[in-house]
Amino acid sequence: MIELAHIQVLSAALFCIGMYGVLARRSAVLILMSIELMLNAVNVNLIGYAAFADFADPEVARPQGQVIIIFIITIAAAELALAMAIILRLYRNRSSVNVDEIDLMRW
Amino acid sequence: MIEPSLVLFYIAGTLTLGGALGVVMTRNIVYAAFALLASMIGVAGVFLLLFAEFLALVQVLIYGGAIVIVVLFALMLTRIQDFEHLTDNRQWPIAALIAFAIFGLLVAGIARTDVRVADGGRQVVEFKDLGESLFVQWAVPFEVASLVLLVALIGAIVLVRSTGGRE
Numbered sequence: 142m143i144e145l146a147h148i149q150v151l152s153a154a155l156f157c158i159g160m161y162g163v164l165a166r167r168s169a170v171l172i173l174m175s176i177e178l179m180l181n182a183v184n185v186n187l188i189g190y191a192a193f194a195d196f197a198d199p200e201v202a203r204p205q206g207q208v209i210i211i212f213i214i215t216i217a218a219a220e221l222a223l224a225m226a227i228i229l230r231l232y233r234n235r236s237s238v239n240v241d242e243i244d245l246m247r248w
Numbered sequence: 249m250i251e252p253s254l255v256l257f258y259i260a261g262t263l264t265l266g267g268a269l270g271v272v273m274t275r276n277i278v279y280a281a282f283a284l285l286a287s288m289i290g291v292a293g294v295f296l297l298l299f300a301e302f303l304a305l306v307q308v309l310i311y312g313g314a315i316v317i318v319v320l321f322a323l324m325l326t327r328i329q330d331f332e333h334l335t336d337n338r339q340w341p342i343a344a345l346i347a348f349a350i351f352g353l354l355v356a357g358i359a360r361t362d363v364r365v366a367d368g369g370r371q372v373v374e375f376k377d378l379g380e381s382l383f384v385q386w387a388v389p390f391e392v393a394s395l396v397l398l399v400a401l402i403g404a405i406v407l408v409r410s411t412g413g414r415e
Contacts (some may be wrong), residue, residue, distance in 0.1 A: 142369055143257050143297060146358060151261045151294065153354035155268055155287075157347040158387045162272035164343030165336045170277060174284050176317065178268050181291050184303075185264075192298040192371055195364040204381035207300055210383065214310050215393045219400035221315055225322045226404035227410060232326045242338055 156182035169238040173221065180217045183226050184210045204231030253297060260293030277323060285316045299372045 155178060162175025191206025232238050270283025290313035295304040302308055382390060 142251050143253055145363060145365055146371070146377055147261075148294070148365055149300070149358045150355060151264065153351055154265055155357065157351040157354070158265065158268040158272055158408075160350065160402075161343050161347035164346065165270065165340035167337050168277060169303060170319065170326075171271070171280055174271050174280060174319060177284065177311070178271060178287060181264075181288065181311070182408075184307075185291060185294055188298050188300055188303065191373070193301070193365050193369070195366040198363060199366070199371065200377060201381070201385075203371060204377040205385075207303055207322050207373060208382050208386050210303055211298075212308065212389065212393055215397060218310055218314065219397050222404045223400050223407070225318055228322060228408035229325055229408050238326060 145193040146188055148193070150161075150184060150185035152182045152189065155179075156184060167239050167241055169231065169240050172240060173224050173228070177217060177221065180213060184213055187213075257294070257297050260290045260297060262290075263287070264290030264291065279318055280322070281323065282320045283317070285312055288312050288316070298370055302375065302378060337390075 158241075159175045159178030159182060162178065165174050166172050166175060187206055187210050189211075191203050195201035230236055231243065235243065236244070267285070267290055271280045271287065274280050274283060277352075288307060292304040292312070295301075295307055303332025320358040346355045
């Protein structure tokens with residue numbers, strides 16, 4: 142039987158893999174994909190709680206967990222569109238998407 | 249006797265984590281995009297196992313369809329041969345250490361936290377309840393989210409448009 146702890150550990154592992162990708166990768170596109178992984182880890186965690194937790198008013202609270210995930214997916218799509226536009230722009234201006242070389246705004 | 253749902257959960261979890269590892273490990277960025285697709289399909293499987301059919305559908309459509317396609321398009325519009333031999337930056341051992349440390353911390357936190365769980369395991373959410381919650385209780389945030397999407401799309405178009413003679 143699936144338990145909440147299974148979902149939580151899966152979510153934690155997915156989040157940490159995504160974080161490793163953000164910290165260790167050089168290509169901006171790959172960093173973006175890793176951020177998507179982290180967002181998905183949050184979704185998995187939320188759906189775990191929405192399905193398992195003992196709410197005071199489950200008829201209201203359980204659907205709300207799913208609604209929040211729908212919003213996260215929406216925002217993730219918007220974020221990805223903008224980030225891809227920024228990456229394409231960056232590529233056009235600097236002909237590179239290596240984040241180590243992009244230090245215009247570095248202190 | 250192992251329950252079928254648990255077996256299915258392990259399959260979905262393996263797909264998710266394997267795809268995620270593929271994204272952060274592979275040296276070819278096109279493979280990374282397809283590994284991301286596998287990971288997203290795995291997450292959709294987890295959603296299905298937790299009775300969130302609508303979310304599984306949305307996940308496959310938005311992540312499996314749109315987002316991976318957008319990533320692949322971005323790769324096509326930039327020079328793809330630059331990406332066939334990706335290297336990680338020099339801090340990757342530190343990054344791995346931090347990721348493992350935070351994973352350990354999270355698992356310790358999960359093990360120590362006592363969440364009140366409803367009797368009978370996974371609970372079903374009716375489609376009707378989800379729709380009511382989304383379009384009655386959350387109607388205004390829903391509209392704001394659609395506005396956010398519109399603004400993001402216009403912003404993306406403005407950003408990538410070639411500005412003709414003005415530059």
